[in-house]
Amino acid sequence: MRFFEFEAREVVRRAGIPVTDYGFTTDPAEAKAIAERIGGPTVIKSQVLTGGRMKAGGVKFADTPGEAEAHAAEILELEINGHMPRGVLVDPRAEVEQEYYAGVVWDGTRKQPVMIFSPVGGIDIEQVAEEQPDKVGRRHFSNILPLSDFQAKEVIASTGVTGSDLNRLVPIVLRLARLFVENDMVLAEINPLGRLADGSFVALDAHMDIENEARGRHKKLLADLGVGEEETRQAREATPFELAGEEVDAQDHRGVAGNVTEFDGDLGLVIGAGGGSLTLFDAVRAHGGRPANYCEIGGNPSVAKACGLAKLVLSKPGVDKIAVMMSIVSNTRVDIVARGVIKACLELGLDPAEKIAIFRIPGAWEEEGFKILERYGVDYADRSVSLNEAARRAVEKIQGAPAR
Amino acid sequence: MRADGTFIAVEVEDAAAGDTELARRLAEACPVDIFLASDSGVALVDGNLDECVLCRLCLDAAGARGAGSPVKIIKLYDDGALLD
């Protein structure tokens, strides 16, 4: 779940990292009052959960409080990439000598956080990594063991920063890494981190993303920031297809058959099991397939739920076939899922043998499941066929399929 | 009395279908609510037939398995094989 900039700045401030004397408001008159309090030139920034706000006119500079008020009024009405702002942040226009970058991101492959630092800030770190790789320092660190100064020092020093800058930056990067771990974040980024004329550092902008599943562990922080429990903060609104997936999953308490994400391909996916969904989705793409959706099925859903999910996917415009694939299942029954997906085809007047590109779910009750699949002529694979190979076969089938 | 789903059919011998005590035991035993108990005996819930998890609890509640049971669970996808 992403934080707005004004929330991320508050998280940074609470961690003991210096921030500017900013203010957040939803009222132009209050923006004026904040600018008066700041007492100098200000920047008025739209608070939206999308990029490109500068280009869209969502960031404006003001020399007087009156100008700040006028800009705030404009920005509060400005939609950016389909998002209306939550409010505006009124920030002093700091006299910055140099902009730096400090960030921590979760590395899903290594299953560890990685600290990233660069003396080139204010632009995307990806761009810096590409154009000036020697100006990006990084190191993984444990999210269980305590963090030490030397870890941050090593990363910063590797980019050529020395002397008092290095000494002042170490606690900032260290605090950022700590707040990342303590708040179960997947991203904590200060960009730019500005060095002022007196040599001190101040966070000028921050981006943070907390692990969705960890929200329950951070109720106090979220309440302090005014984040409502109902706020999902997804990058976009759920599509009708995705909402229909939620309805399928909510129809009874048994198992999971939902968590649907819409894509625009032609191969419908009914996939799941212990990380299997992501692996299978990637495998389909790696073989040149175009998934129509992502979803998760597992935990032994009812036949009705498996059927509802398969029907939803089969009914999606552009879907030619579905691939029903899971890792080896133990707490989900193969025969129940087989019944569900075949029933979906039959209820839609479709031939399961033609519509199900492959059924690859080995595990509990597979003998019974395979009997059902054979009865309806569905191509199935047992555990001797890898997830990757099953995905390849599904893609091969759909690429040879005549267009609808 | 017999009801057919897509995959599963359930049959209750006519002589047993009016047994309210058997109906009560079946309704209590079945985890997916295929049986209903009423004043007139057993009723079958068509919409739940394909949810049958082949657990045999109904057969045990009826006191016998296989061909001799007053309750039969028939696997339509397996050439009508009986759950026993």
Ligand code: SF4
């Ligand atoms: S076998 Fe189990 S699930 Fe099926 S009808 Fe009997 S009690 Fe219900």
